Amino acid sequence: MRLAEPTWALGTRREPTPAPGAKPPLRRAHVEDEAPQLLTLEDEEGFRPRWQEAQNRFLDDPRGSVHTAGxxxxxxxxxxxxxxxxxxxxxxxxxxxxxxANTEDLRLAPRHYRSFFNRLLVT
Incomplete structure (x- = not known):
């Protein structure tokens, strides 16, 4: 008997289908590039193997797998x-x-914060 994988292990993310004529949702590409990336490629490459390990442990140790994932x-x-x-x-x-602080620094700081804020909202 094969046990089903937990839903969190599937690793797929489905985007909702917008209603006809609706404005498309904001995507990362539409966000200003003033702030640093939230996660670098190196960060992602470090986290993905750990996620895979958590998934792989599920059948042998479900509780430990869930703890590791959390x-x-x-x-x-x-x-x-x-x-x-x-x-x-x-x-x-x-x-x-x-x-x-000069006026230009003060003018730019909120723009940087806004960019970071927008990145968080679309993540």
Missing amino acids: ALVADVMQKPAATFDDHKQELEGQWSRGEQ
Whole structure:
């Protein structure tokens, strides 16, 4: 008897079909490229084998597999937060050192934040 794979193990993501005449959903390609990527290609390549391992363990150790998958998702979620923190420190670094921020820096900072914000919303 073959056991069915858990739904989280299928690894496919289906995009909803938009209604006729509806505006297409915002995609990554439409987001400004001012902020760093949330996950680099190297990050993805590091996380994918760990996901595969969690899936492969399911039949022998379902509880451990689910625990591993949950921990991995938490790790993946922490990566964009760390990226944002680094980017924020870079943007606001001169202010924390007591230096005066010029108007152009102040004008650009919200644009960078908006770009990062939009990337998070389409992720």
